[in-house]
Amino acid sequence: MEVKVGMADMNVCSSPDSIITLGLGSCVGAVLYDPVAKVCGMVHVMLPDSTTIANNSNVAKFADTGVTALLDMVLKEGAKKERLIAKIAGGAQMFSVNKDSPMLRVGERNVAAVKEKLKQLGIRLVAEDTGNNYGRTVVFYPETGEYLIRAIGKEPTTI
């Protein structure tokens, strides 16, 4: 089965299932994975920081609250925190009008915020495919720990 994660959404899955999010742009798809239990979770975050925003009830929308909430979810699913590793993808800059605009650089800021949160939680980031200016569809397979990345006009890659 393929578990789908929407925009500002998160979910967990375990082998032999896989988990997918379609058309990541400036958002980041962060995966937490326990290779022994073969359990993983994915969060599709849109914004770096929940503390600057009034309407922040959806924890999956933000890098800071999203990664923390995902950690709780995978632990409940049977993962062990000391075995967890992380892989991330996305954070593109889709348009380059007005290069200095903080909103257009949000991809970069999302990536930085996810990394910062992982560091705080003591989870090792083992692979990433971030930045650039194109969209990505990402699929994670907890059976093998592979994170597959598809983009239009490019060969699929695995990190």
Place this chain on the structure above:
Amino acid sequence: MSDLTMESLSTQYFDVLKELGNIGAGNATTALASLLQCKVDMKVPQVKMLDFKDVGALLGGEEQEMAGAFLAVEGDITGSILFLVKKDIAVHLVKKLMGDMASDEMGEMERSAFKEISNIITGSYLNALSSLTNLCIYPSIPDLAIDMAGAILSVPAIEFGIMGDKIILIQSQISDEIEIDGFFIMIPDMESYERILRALGVMVD
């Protein structure tokens, strides 16, 4: 910290967009007809407020290949505009404009032609907004992305995401030989919503 939320945006703003959609699409139809030298018809545009998760479905899936022109707006109001069509529609429009010179691949020249078409269409909407509100609005040169719908839409979704979990768009259908489903997304900065409503004499809650 901003406390403006999508839910608190008055229904008047929705009405403004409907009016803007009507006049803007009307202007765009006339402009396209003269640019492409053909008869162009238009249906009544619809204004839609959608949850993030439903936007992909409206456009034919998150992986649907689309052409999006994005531009920044300055002047009395600030923000950004995204004009979006399916990639095959963009190719069709470019071929209409360039004739035999255009290929199916969106190369440098085709991209430039599509930017020009986007300029005219977004300009039609912005003129409508400007004459409705008497506000000065200056658009930048558009930047173009041809990519998955989800990825392109992440840009306005993130900006709307500051206020809530919904996206507001104007869907307009114009047709020449084929139906052209175009999506016009206006993303005013927080203060600009208020300025638009005030300029129209609508009280802000």
